[in-house]
Amino acid sequence: MKSEKEIKQACSSPDISVKIGDLELKNPVMLASGTCGYGLEFADFVDPSSLGAVVVKGLSLEPREGNPPPRLAETPCGLLNAIGLENIGLDAFLKQKLPWLMERNVTVVVNILGSTLEEYQRIAARLSESSGVHAIEVNISCPNVKKGGVAFGTDLVQAANVTRKVVEVSSIPVIVKLSPNVTDICAIAKAVEDAGATAVSLINTLLGMVIDIHNRRPALGNVFGGLSGPAIKPIALRMVWQVARCVGIPVIGIGGIATAEDALEFLMAGALAVQIGTATLVDPLASKNVLNGIVDFLTKNNYRNLVELRISS
Amino acid sequence: MAVRHDMNARILLQEEVGPDTFLMRFEATVISEYARPGQFIMIRLCGYEGHDPLLRRPFSIHAADPDKGTVDILYRVVGRGTRQMSGLAPGMALKVLGPLGRGFSLHEERTPVLVGGGLGVAPLLFLARHLKGQGGSVILGAVTSRQLLRLDAFENTGLDLLVATEDGSAGVRGLVTGVLDNLLKDIGSHHARPAAVYSCGPMPMLKAVAGVCMEYAIECQVSIEAVMACGLGLCLGCAVKARHDGYVHVCREGPVFYSDQIDWEQL
Numbered sequence: 061m062k063s064e065k066e067i068k069q070a071c072s073s074p075d076i077s078v079k080i081g082d083l084e085l086k087n088p089v090m091l092a093s094g095t096c097g098y099g100l101e102f103a104d105f106v107d108p109s110s111l112g113a114v115v116v117k118g119l120s121l122e123p124r125e126g127n128p129p130p131r132l133a134e135t136p137c138g139l140l141n142a143i144g145l146e147n148i149g150l151d152a153f154l155k156q157k158l159p160w161l162m163e164r165n166v167t168v169v170v171n172i173l174g175s176t177l178e179e180y181q182r183i184a185a186r187l188s189e190s191s192g193v194h195a196i197e198v199n200i201s202c203p204n205v206k207k208g209g210v211a212f213g214t215d216l217v218q219a220a221n222v223t224r225k226v227v228e229v230s231s232i233p234v235i236v237k238l239s240p241n242v243t244d245i246c247a248i249a250k251a252v253e254d255a256g257a258t259a260v261s262l263i264n265t266l267l268g269m270v271i272d273i274h275n276r277r278p279a280l281g282n283v284f285g286g287l288s289g290p291a292i293k294p295i296a297l298r299m300v301w302q303v304a305r306c307v308g309i310p311v312i313g314i315g316g317i318a319t320a321e322d323a324l325e326f327l328m329a330g331a332l333a334v335q336i337g338t339a340t341l342v343d344p345l346a347s348k349n350v351l352n353g354i355v356d357f358l359t360k361n362n363y364r365n366l367v368e369l370r371i372s373s
Numbered sequence: 374m375a376v377r378h379d380m381n382a383r384i385l386l387q388e389e390v391g392p393d394t395f396l397m398r399f400e401a402t403v404i405s406e407y408a409r410p411g412q413f414i415m416i417r418l419c420g421y422e423g424h425d426p427l428l429r430r431p432f433s434i435h436a437a438d439p440d441k442g443t444v445d446i447l448y449r450v451v452g453r454g455t456r457q458m459s460g461l462a463p464g465m466a467l468k469v470l471g472p473l474g475r476g477f478s479l480h481e482e483r484t485p486v487l488v489g490g491g492l493g494v495a496p497l498l499f500l501a502r503h504l505k506g507q508g509g510s511v512i513l514g515a516v517t518s519r520q521l522l523r524l525d526a527f528e529n530t531g532l533d534l535l536v537a538t539e540d541g542s543a544g545v546r547g548l549v550t551g552v553l554d555n556l557l558k559d560i561g562s563h564h565a566r567p568a569a570v571y572s573c574g575p576m577p578m579l580k581a582v583a584g585v586c587m588e589y590a591i592e593c594q595v596s597i598e599a600v601m602a603c604g605l606g607l608c609l610g611c612a613v614k615a616r617h618d619g620y621v622h623v624c625r626e627g628p629v630f631y632s633d634q635i636d637w638e639q640l
Contacts, residue, residue: 094608101606101625104377117609125619132600132610137424139602146609146620290424318424341603342417342428344379344470 074358075365078112078333080310081233081258083195085112085167085333088366089323089351092314092337093118093171093197093237094143098157103164105344111351112333113167116153118199120172121179123149128281133270138291138316139338140268142282145173150183154190162192169235173199177225185229195232198222200252201239201264213239213264219248220255227256235312238262238303240292245299246306253307261312261335262303263296289338290316297329304330318346320353327354327369377605378403382469384461385443391522393450394492395459396435402442404471408434410500411476411571411596411629414444415604417468418457430454431601433496433573433628434472444469447495447522473604474628477594483569484560485509487532488549488582490574494522496596496628497573501530510535512552514574518543549574550581557589567591576640583632593632599623614639 078085090113096102099114108114126146133140148156153170161168170187174180180198187193200222201213212218219236227234236252238245240263249260265286270279278284296315304311313331317323318339326334339346363369378401386398404414415429436445450459461467477500485504489497494513501511510533515521517540527534536544537552545552553570560568568589572582573596586593599611606625614636615621621634 095603097605097607105379126609126612128614129612129620130600131612132602132608134426134428134600137427139427141602141608141610143609143612146612289427338427338602341605341608343468344603344605 074355074363076355076358078366080195080235080312080332083167083233087112087351088327088333088354089347090115090169090312090333090335091340091347092335093199095337095340098148098153099161099166099168100157102340102344106348107164108161108166109164111167111347113169113194114161115169115171115197115335116157117147118145118171118173119147119150119153119183120145120174121150121183123147123152130279130281133279133285135268135270135287135289136291138287138289139341140270140280140285140287141265142280142285144282150186154186158190158192167194168192169195169197171197171199171237172226177222180222181225181229184226184234188230188232193232195235195258196226196230197235197237197261198226199237199264201237201241213248214242216247216251220251223252223255223257233258235259235261237264237314239264240295240299241267246302249303249307253309257309259310259312259332260303260307261314263292263299263315266292266295288316290318292316293322297325300326300331301329317350318342320350320357323350323354324357324369327366328371330370332366376403376407377471377473379468379470380404381466382444384463384465384467387459387461387463390447391520394447394522395450396445396447396523397458398443398445399467399469400442401444401469401471404469405437405442405444406439408437408444408472408499409476410434410479410503411496412472412474413604413628414446414469414471414473415601416446416458417470418454418461426454426457428454428602429468429470429604430458431598431604431624433596434499435495436499436502447492447498449492470604474624475626477571477596477629479503480569480592481507482566483592484564484566485532486553486556486560486568486570487511488514488553488570488572488574490514490549490578491516491520492522493572493574493578493596494527495573497571498523498526498530500571501527501532505531509533510556512537512549512556514538514549514552514578516540548581549578550585553582553585557585557591561589570594572596579632580637580640583635583637586632594629595632595635596629597623597627597635599628
């Protein structure tokens with residue numbers, strides 16, 4: 061039998077679990093792809109199993125070596141990057157990285173990318189049959205690699221096609237990560253919803269550039285890069301608000317979230333969960349602090365769960 | 374996994390030691406205990422709730438004193454981050470993450486030769502103090518004598534100190550590579566212990582040092598600088614072309630590399 065104190069505590073501690081399709085996350089804080097390696101690089105700072113999920117570095121079928129340097133440029137309150145989707149490839153991930161994550165009971169979401177529909181489908185099929193992978197996040201929006209996802213993410217038909225191909229072969233939830241570099245993000249969101257996506261995550265980075273005036277040339281080896289960090293938060297929040305009001309599937313908010321207050325804004329805008337990206341690069345403990353801050357806020361303000369945060373209009 | 378910490382570190386000393394160049398000492402007990410020569414730290418201005426400048430800045434560990442629990446860095450004001458840093462006074466705090474990266478591999482059976490250019494002396498003082506009692510030499514170079522940094526500190530390490538300036542205002546007129554060439558020739562013909570070269574400085578200098586070492590078939594380690602975001606191997610931003618395959622990442626596989634790991638032609 062539970063003591064009175066235990067019962068009282070159970071009643072007062074808010075429910076922060078989240079469901080994305082059949083997948084239950086213990087809390088709404090995820091780590092964004094490309095900012096947490098393969099989930100094990102900074103486990104001495106944050107236990108990856110304490111988070112809702114870890115979205116590992118985007119994987120292609122074959123390893124990719126990435127773009128020539130410079131790959132980074134700092135901007136006001138932001139970071140411009142053109143890593144070029146460098147990754148170890150699907151096989152190396154399954155053999156070298158996944159067992160470690162499984163051993164530690166980490167909820168693993170694998171971000172995938174491809175240059176053809178078939179490549180996306182082959183990776184999804186392999187991941188779907190690997191135990192230890194809990195969901196797939198489809199990168200249809202990375203603006204960095206010339207042969208990469210840019211055509212898929214900015215075109216309604218292509219976005220729907222790649223979603224359908226991945227969903228066809230997947231027995232685990234399929235999250236489609238949307239590009240903000242489009243005219244009408246709701247149209248794309250609806251297209252991938254109709255094609256069977258379990259959820260959408262947004263936003264990926266905004267296409268931008270920096271010029272090095274001393275050398276009179278673009279600062280990045282790739283000329284253009286993806287802008288992330290606090291600078292993009294208002295844009296991301298606006299898009300999450302819009303998409304949450306035009307689709308019925310869960311929305312995962314991403315874009316410049318560095319504090320619990322930032323995350324709460326996204327949850328109020330209609331996001332079911334959030335991903336922490338660039339903030340982890342600045343402060344490896346950011347995700348832990350965001351999670352603790354969300355729980356404190358809910359408790360202090362007597363919210364019983366995350367859905368109660370949502371602004372309904 | 375290596376022991377790494379993110380800590381609030383109180384500034385103990387901030388001293389201008391050269392043109393726009395500062396020596397900063399702060400209290401960071403755990404980092405001072407675990408730091409190895411060649412490793413680095415990432416610094417964020419503390420008590421600062423804004424997001425600009427957003428990223429931490431990487432600095433080689435210039436000295437570490439585990440008895441006093443202190444860590445030193447040597448830095449030059451080159452942009453917004455370092456300009457703000459140079460305005461901080463003792464007593465204020467910084468957020469310091471470290472120790473990070475792969476440092477120098479020490480070869481005690483060889484005669485150490487340290488080669489530093491300009492601000493590249495930063496990691497070499499820590500190394501020189503570790504090598505105390507093993508003999509060997511340190512070659513420091515700069516454009517002009519005013520830019521030679523920390524000469525007195527290097528003199529106290531017990532290594533033979535050799536200086537080169539491009540304008541001849543101190544030491545030998547010329548480049549460090551000229552002095553290195555003569556020294557390696559001498560070590561090759563007079564010493565039983567072969568040399569091991571440890572170097573840090575601008576990329577063109579490192580490339581030239583690597584070239585001299587190759588001529589004498591001497592093992593050479595170089596400490597490389599790159600723009601970084603995380604310092605932890607998360608973002609893969611600090612890539613440098615590898616000699617054999619793809620890229621190496623300065624924060625994780627480095628910042629110290631064997632010179633034959635790097636594709637010097639692509640730099």
